[in-house]
Amino acid sequence: MKATPPKTTPDILAYHRETAHTYDSVRRGGELVWATKPRDFKVYQxxxxxxxxxxxxxxxxxxxxxxxxxxxxxxxxxxxxxxxxxxxxxxxxxxxxxxxxxxxxxxxxxxxxxxxxxxxxxxxxxxxxxxxxxxxxxxxxxxxxxxxxxxxxxxxxxxxxxxxxxxxxxxxxxxxxxxxxxxxxxxxxxxxxxxxxxxxxxxxxxxxxxxxxxxxxxxxxxxxxxxxxxxxxxxxxxxxxxxxxxxxxxxxxxxxxxxxxxxxxxxxxxxxxxxxxxxxxxxxxxxxxxxxxxxxxxxxxxxxWVGFDAGSSADHGSPAAVPPGAGGVDDLKKISLVKALWQRRSHRQYVQRPVSWETVAQVLDAVRYPLVSDIPPEAGPGLSVIVQQVSGLAPGIYRFDGSRHEVATGDFRDAVVKVCLEQGFTRRAAFVLFWHAPLDRLAAAYGPRIYRAIHLAAGVMGEKAYLAAEVLGWGACGIGAFYDQEAKELLQLADEEVVYALSVGPI
Ligand SMILES: Cc1cc2nc3c(=O)[nH]c(=O)nc-3n(C[C@H](O)[C@H](O)[C@H](O)COP(=O)(O)O)c2cc1C
Missing domain, CATH: 3.40.109.10 (NADH Oxidase)
Incomplete structure (x- = not known):
């Protein structure tokens, strides 16, 4: 068996950088070869x-x-x-x-x-x-x-x-x-x-x-x-x-x-x-x-990744993110988990109807509410939100880490569409979520394995956003296709990389 190469050079950041979307890279993608498309179900013989x-x-x-x-x-x-x-x-x-x-x-x-x-x-x-x-x-x-x-x-x-x-x-x-x-x-x-x-x-x-x-x-x-x-x-x-x-x-x-x-x-x-x-x-x-x-x-x-105890949590996660007694989401429908899961789909046909900041805040709390996992809490991806049409909150870029921090105000819809590889539907979303993390620092502290966990954790939060949207009768759509460097610049991230985005809005 061949010796395993050392894990320090090249680092996992090199993979991230080399798979960044750029203007040139997305045009180099080439045609899909349908003859080699794999089946999406595994079948044993x-x-x-x-x-x-x-x-x-x-x-x-x-x-x-x-x-x-x-x-x-x-x-x-x-x-x-x-x-x-x-x-x-x-x-x-x-x-x-x-x-x-x-x-x-x-x-x-x-x-x-x-x-x-x-x-x-x-x-x-x-x-x-x-x-x-x-x-x-x-x-x-x-x-x-x-x-x-x-x-x-x-x-x-x-x-x-x-x-x-x-x-x-x-x-x-x-x-x-x-x-x-x-x-x-x-x-x-x-x-x-x-x-x-x-x-x-x-x-x-x-x-x-x-x-x-x-x-x-x-x-x-x-x-x-x-x-x-x-x-x-x-x-x-x-x-x-x-x-x-x-x-x-x-x-x-x-x-x-x-x-x-x-x-x-x-x-x-x-x-x-x-x-x-x-x-x-x-x-x-x-x-x-x-x-x-x-x-x-x-x-x-x-x-x-110290401190993980698989049996410690009573249900799933710590309640810290959800304010006690929080409720009162205006258009919240009582739907079962089963219904939310079974009717979930990606929606891109948003309608121009403002949603209230109170409701969005509740969605963000639900999204950020953690599932029990072995990821060190500080390694969980950060969340920025580009607000496009939310009553009670000026359009702009905000960071959420339990509380809200304003990064910039203004209409960023053109920039969002551009960053998301010209996917025009993002313009009509009420808001667009972006997850990001200081990949370099986290990989140095926790080892390259953390790279997988960060992406997976962003996916978990993305799914919660999809399901929260179903509860509200809204729609959501994951966005894996974005220009990495432009997304980072738009969000004004100094030492963090964007890992995922997702649009949400009424449909
Ligand atoms: C990680 C991830 C990235 C995605 N990226 C995009 C995207 O960039 N643009 C888009 O229109 N849909 C995107 N989607 C949505 C998928 O296209 C969609 O989930 C898939 O077609 C199945 O449809 P459904 O979600 O309605 O069941 C993404 C979904 C995931 C989970």
Whole structure:
């Protein structure tokens, strides 16, 4: 095996800089080669499938309450097979069939840059009623589980993640990226999009778990190599990006049968990924190498991202961002989480109707309300808002870190359209959110792995904005396509990079 190059030069910032959109880079993109477009569902060749039952119950939780992290009402569901069907059927499902000529494609409960859906979801199940212990792949288009390993691997995963796990999870979700699905269109920049997409999708999972009375957390620090082997991935094409334990059981028992020391043989299982006519993207390979962790690096990184305790939070996140008793959002509709998730879609047809600052402030609180995760709090991306049509707040650029800071006032609509690669719909949005972070400083403090976590955290907040917009009868649309340097200049960021943007407004 080849020696792994040192992780300091080039640094992860070099990947970020080299995948920045510039006037020239967006014109170099080239035509899409439809003959090589990968399928957006992973299909195994000849592995037994277990159908999930139709969800016999759905969470009744109110979407706004869940977004604001209010404690869930009622007893937690039991994570047996019907409970699992409810969790997956609500959070990760197909929402619309789209027909274009001969082609049919499906949109999902979570958005995805370019509708390319690079994510897959695996489950490590142990002691789940109705399901043999093992590692499963979830096919959302067929609503089935495919078993890729038999046995109890719960303890193995726990031992290869950072942080303290005082409780045994009822289930462990693992999200992976099939990079070529996104790189097919977005080339080297796709590595960023895969983590933004993952943030959107895991927010759905975590919020649905919360709606079902369960707790979850997002774990970025884990051993990529071991997890990849556990899932039997072809690691050239698919890479784990996040571990999501779902809690709802008792304290950890003694060591389980497959303890952390188990040796996993590496064998990628045959799937349609083998037929991909993929192109090599050295910049993505470099970013993967720089941000991956294995062996001792997991412990070192966990020690740098100190203080994480997977079992500490009662529900999801700390209530600090939400003022006590805050309510009174004018056009807030009482809709269920299920409805918000299932009707969510990207909206670009905004209407010119001002929204009130009070309502926007509540949305921003809900958006910033954190999910439990191992990211050091100071590494979470900062938020700037370009206000375009909000009554009670002058148009301009504002930063939000719990309170509001004015950066500049004025009409920035032309500049927003320009920065967002001339995407004209952004002009009509009531406001546009931009997430940014001092990537250089954070990578120096926490190691390059933090780059993944920052993008994923921005995606999580983006999903909350989408869902908050649904509650209000408004619309939202993610914006991964922006000129990086121009966005930074527009927002007057000195030492921070923009990682994501999203438009919101009445429709
Ligand atoms: C990370 C990310 C980046 C996106 N970037 C853009 C964008 O720049 N422009 C745009 O019109 N839509 C963008 N979208 C929206 C997707 O095109 C949309 O989610 C996808 O087509 C599926 O449609 P749906 O969201 O209505 O289900 C983005 C979505 C995500 C998650």
């Amino acid at each position: 000849s592995l037994p499938e277990k159908a999930l039952p139709d969800p016999s119950f759905l969470p009744e939780a109110d979407a706004w309450a869940v977004l604001r992290g209010e404690p869930s009402v009622g007893a937690p569901v039991t994570l047996d097979l019907p409970g699992l069907a409810a969790l997956l059927g609500v959070s990760w499902n197909l929402t619309r069939e789209n027909v274009y000529g001969e082609a049919i494609w499906y949109t999902r409960s979570y958005p995805s840059a370019g509708g390319l859906y690079p994510l897959e979801l695996y489950l490590v199940a142990q002691g789940l009623d109705g399901l043999e212990d093992g590692v499963y792949h979830y096919s959302l288009h067929k609503f089935v589980l495919t078993r890729v390993r038999s046995g109890d691997f719960n303890e193995l995963v726990i031992s290869r993640c950072g942080g303290t796990w005082p409780e045994r999870p009822a289930l462990i979700g693992i999200v992976t990226n099939v990079l070529w699905r996104s790189a097919w269109k977005y080339h080297s920049r796709a590595y960023r999009y895969c983590f933004l997409d993952a943030g959107h999708a895991v927010a759905n999972l975590a919020l649905t778990a919360h709606g079902l009375g369960l707790r979850s957390c997002l774990i970025h620090v884990f051993d990529d190599q071991v997890i990849s082997r556990l899932l039997c991935l072809d690691d050239k094409r698919e890479a784990p990006c996040l571990v999501v334990p779902i809690f709802g059981r008792g304290p950890l028992p003694g060591p389980a049968s497959n303890s952390g020391s188990v040796e996993l043989t590496s064998h990628a299982l045959a799937s349609d990924l083998d037929t991909y006519q993929d192109t090599a993207y050295p910049l993505i390979d470099q970013a993967r190498r720089l941000t991956s962790l294995t062996g001792q690096e997991v412990r070192e990184t966990a020690a740098r």
